[in-house]
Amino acid sequence: MVSLAQGVDSLNQSLSELRDIEVSFEFFPPSNEKMENMLWKSVERLAPLKPNYMSVTYGANSGERDKTHNVVKRIQNDIGIPAVPHLTCVDAQPNELRQIAKEYWDNGIRRIVALRGDLPPGMDKPDMYASDLVTLLKDVADFDISVAAYPEKHPEAPNEQFDLLNLKRKAEAGANEAITQFFFDTTHYLRFRDRAAAAGIDIDIVPGILPVTNYQTLVKFAGFTNVHVPNWLHKMYDGLDAADQTTRNLLAANIAMDQVKVLAREGVKHFHFYTLNRSELSYAICHMLGARPSI
DSSP states (O other), rough: OOOOOHHHHHHHHHHHTTTEEEEEEOOOOOOHHHHHHHHHHHHHHHHHGSSEEEEOOSSSSSHHHHHHHHHHIIIIIIISSEEEEEEETOOOOOOHHHHHHHHHTTTTTTTTEOOOOOOOOOOOSOOOOOOHHHHHHHHHSSSEEEEEEEEEEEEOOOOOHHHHHHHHHHHHHOOOOEEEEEEOOHHHHHHHHHHHHHTTSSEEEEEEEOOOHHHHHHHHHHHHTTOOHHHHHHHTTTTOTOOOHHHHHHHHHHHHHHHHHHHHTTOOOEEEEOOOOHHHHHHHHHHHTTOOOOO
């Protein structure tokens, strides 16, 4: 039986591990008026938690790019949170990318998430990779640059070592942070972090946390992103009615919180939340981490 003193010591240790935790949030540009309202309600709800930054994903076509630019500028200028645009190099010319980067710098944007981007149908080999984009951005200005990392290997990588060397190239080009694909088995992240360190990759590797709001959608998405969905997660959602959103939200928050606790004990201090433009679960998890709205 655990004594009261042991219980207090355990609680104090847990609280100590969660001190000084930093968070960031990811959003995507809305495609209609309803989604736009949801996006800005979520941004405004999460902003008082004072995240390190809010990132905004980037579509391949010009219309999506304009939406990203508009969301980034509003977060930066009106909401007052550092905004971080995603930028992809597939299907874009270097001069165009330099111009976009220069406009961001001139508008006070100091961090960019540099990505290769999804290949268009029929395209075998891109002209540029993420490491090339990092080099290009550093030539434009002294950006802080985040790149992608894949604890369970990028779906297109032939093996884990190839994938790890690709991350090393991005770090050597000037990236100072990597944000991981979401995962549910924390050992995948911890082993990846160890392998990265052994390979001489000394940038911060920030775990991407995805609270599961729609389990069936998650399973489909995990299938083409090479993310393993463990049996225990299948069992937790087994038998839940699709309409029982309240129970699924409770499960999602607890699963994500358990991930964060385990990783915090392993020294992780920064967590990146994939919000899917919703605030409820990310806000609840951050509240449990000790984040409080500033007054």
